[in-house]
Amino acid sequence: MLRMRAREIAAAVGGALQGDDVLVTGSVETDSRLVAAGGVFVAMPGESTDGHRFVDAAVAAGAALVIAERPLEQAVPHIVVDSGVVALGALAADVIRRVREAGALTVIGVTGSNGKTTTKNMLQAILEQHGPTVSPIKSFNNEVGAPMTMLRIDESTRYLVLEMGASYVGDIARLTAMSHPDVGVVLKVGLAHAGEFGGVEATTRAKTEMVQDLDSHHVAVLNRDDERVAGMARSTRARIAWFGTSPGPADEPTTLWAGDVDSTLEGTIATVHRGDESWPLRLRILGEHHVMNALAALTVADALGLDLERAVGALGSLERAERWRMELLEPGGGITVINDAYNASPDSMAAAIRSLAHMTRGAQRRSIAVLGEMGELGALSTEEHDRIGRLAVRVRIDRLVVVGSAAKAIHDAAELESSFGQDTAWVETAEEAEALLRSSLEPGDVVLVKSSLSAGLKDLGDRIGGR
Numbered sequence: 001m002l003r004m005r006a007r008e009i010a011a012a013v014g015g016a017l018q019g020d021d022v023l024v025t026g027s028v029e030t031d032s033r034l035v036a037a038g039g040v041f042v043a044m045p046g047e048s049t050d051g052h053r054f055v056d057a058a059v060a061a062g063a064a065l066v067i068a069e070r071p072l073e074q075a076v077p078h079i080v081v082d083s084g085v086v087a088l089g090a091l092a093a094d095v096i097r098r099v100r101e102a103g104a105l106t107v108i109g110v111t112g113s114n115g116k117t118t119t120k121n122m123l124q125a126i127l128e129q130h131g132p133t134v135s136p137i138k139s140f141n142n143e144v145g146a147p148m149t150m151l152r153i154d155e156s157t158r159y160l161v162l163e164m165g166a167s168y169v170g171d172i173a174r175l176t177a178m179s180h181p182d183v184g185v186v187l188k189v190g191l192a193h194a195g196e197f198g199g200v201e202a203t204t205r206a207k208t209e210m211v212q213d214l215d216s217h218h219v220a221v222l223n224r225d226d227e228r229v230a231g232m233a234r235s236t237r238a239r240i241a242w243f244g245t246s247p248g249p250a251d252e253p254t255t256l257w258a259g260d261v262d263s264t265l266e267g268t269i270a271t272v273h274r275g276d277e278s279w280p281l282r283l284r285i286l287g288e289h290h291v292m293n294a295l296a297a298l299t300v301a302d303a304l305g306l307d308l309e310r311a312v313g314a315l316g317s318l319e320r321a322e323r324w325r326m327e328l329l330e331p332g333g334g335i336t337v338i339n340d341a342y343n344a345s346p347d348s349m350a351a352a353i354r355s356l357a358h359m360t361r362g363a364q365r366r367s368i369a370v371l372g373e374m375g376e377l378g379a380l381s382t383e384e385h386d387r388i389g390r391l392a393v394r395v396r397i398d399r400l401v402v403v404g405s406a407a408k409a410i411h412d413a414a415e416l417e418s419s420f421g422q423d424t425a426w427v428e429t430a431e432e433a434e435a436l437l438r439s440s441l442e443p444g445d446v447v448l449v450k451s452s453l454s455a456g457l458k459d460l461g462d463r464i465g466g467r
C-alpha cells in the first residue's frame with residue numbers, strides 16, 4: 001500500500017475523518033487477523049459476521065486507521081462511510097491514479113467465463129521477469145477482491161494484473177472505471193454463472209465492458225476462436241491483438257496463434273506462431289484448453305513489447321496448476337487422479353473430459369470420470385448436464401461415476417447413449433462414490449474428478465488421490 005495520510009484517504013472515500021491525521025504505512029485489510037501495524041482496517045458487514053465486531057482486534061493488531069459504516073467508540077482515527085465496499089473501490093481508484101502519476105504503471109484486466117486465474121498466473125510469471133508485478137491472491141476478482149488487489153501496489157509497481165469477474169451487467173465496468181486498464185483481455189464467453197446472468201447474451205454484454213471504455217492507444221486482446229469475443233472488436237476504440245488457433249485472414253492476421261497442440265499426462269505442448277516466426281510452447285499444466293490461456297498471456301506480453309521467447313520460457317517453468325485445478329495426484333498402485341473439482345461450468349467440464357479422453361488414449365490407459373453438479377445454471381441445468389453425459393460417451397470415456405441428484409442427468413443421458421464397453425453409475429454421495437472407486441480401480445486407471453465447488457467432490461479427489 002502506498003503511504004498516505006488519513007485525511008487524503010478520507011478525501012478519496014468521501015468521508016469525514018474522526019481523530020488524528022495519521023500516516024498510513026501498512027496494508028488495507030477487511031479481515032482483522034491480517035491487519036499489521038500502521039495499516040487500515042475496513043469494517044464491513046459480511047454474510048456470516050459483521051466486521052464492526054472486530055475493530056478492537058484490528059486496533060490491537062496495530063491498525064492506524066479504521067474505515068467503518070458507523071461511528072466508533074474506540075479512540076482510533078476513523079472514517080465513517082455509507083458503504084465499506086464503495087469506499088474500498090474509491091480508495092483503490094485513488095491509489096491507482098497516484099501510482100500512475102508517480103511511475104510507469106501498466107494495468108492489465110482479464111475477464112472471461114473460464115481461465116481468468118490461470119491466465120493471471122501466467123501473466124504474473126511473464127511480467128515479473130520485467131518488473132515488480134502485483135496480481136490477485138487466489139481468485140480475488142469481485143467488487144472486494146479486485147480493489148484489494150489494486151491496493152497492494154505502490155510507486156515501484158510496474159505491472160498490475162487484475163482478474164475481473166462478473167455476476168451482473170455493470171460489474172466489470174465498475175472495475176475498469178476504478179483501474180483504467182491499458183490492456184483488456186477477454187478469454188471467452190461461456191455458460192459459467194449463466195443462471196445468474198439470464199443467458200449468454202447478457203454474459204456477452206457484461207464481458208464487453210472489459211474493452212468498451214478502452215482508448216485508441218490501449219490494446220484489446222481478444223479470442224478469435226470465440227465468435228462472441230471476436231465480435232467485441234466492434235465495441236472498442238482500442239487496437240486489437242488477436243489470439244487463436246488459426247493464422248486468420250491475410251488482411252487481419254491472428255497476432256499470435258497456436259498449432260500442433262497436444263496434451264499428455266506430462267503436460268501440454270503447442271507451437272506458437274507470430275507471422276513467420278514460431279516458438280515451441282511447453283506447459284506443465286494439464287489440458288489443451290490451457291493453450292488458449294497461454295496464448296492470451298503471450299499476446300499481452302507481445303502487445304507490451306516484451307520479448308516473446310523469454311515469455312514462452314517463463315510459461316515453461318510455471319508450476320502446474322493451483323490446488324484442485326487439473327491437479328495431478330499419484331496415490332500409488334499405478335493410478336493417476338486429476339482433481340479439477342474447484343469449479344465447473346459446461347465449458348470447463350467439457351474441456352476436462354476431452355482432455356481426459358485425449359491423455360488416456362495416447363497412453364492406452366482406462367479413463368474414469370467422476371462428475372458432480374455444475375452449479376449456477378438455473379433453467380439450463382438439466383439440458384447442460386445431459387449434454388455432458390452425451391459428450392462423455394462420444395469421446396469414449398470408459399467409465400462414468402456421477403455423484404449427487406443434481407447431476408443425475410449426466411448419468412441418464414450417458415446410459416441412453418452408451419455403447420458396448422462403456423459403463424456409467426450414479427450414486428447419491430461422495431462417500432458412496434469413494435467406496436465404488438476403491439473397490440474397482442485398477443493399475444493404469446486415470447480418474448478425473450470434476451464438479452462445482454458446492455458439490456464437494458474436491459475432498460473426494462484428495463482422498464482417492466492420496467492427499
Ligand SMILES: Nc1ncnc2c1ncn2[C@@H]1O[C@H](COP(=O)(O)OP(=O)(O)OP(=O)(O)O)[C@@H](O)[C@H]1O
Pocket residue numbers: 112113114115116117118119139141165188287289290292293325326340343344347348349351352
Ligand atoms: N479456455 C478454457 N476453456 C475451458 N475450460 C477452461 C479454460 N480455461 C480454464 N478452464 C477450466 O476452467 C476451470 C477454472 O479455471 P480458472 O480458475 O483459471 O478460471 P476462472 O475464470 O478464474 O474461474 P472463476 O470464475 O471461478 O474465478 C478449470 O477447471 C480450468 O481447467
Ligand SMILES: [Mg+2]
Pocket residue numbers: 116117118138139140141163
Ligand atoms: Mg478465478
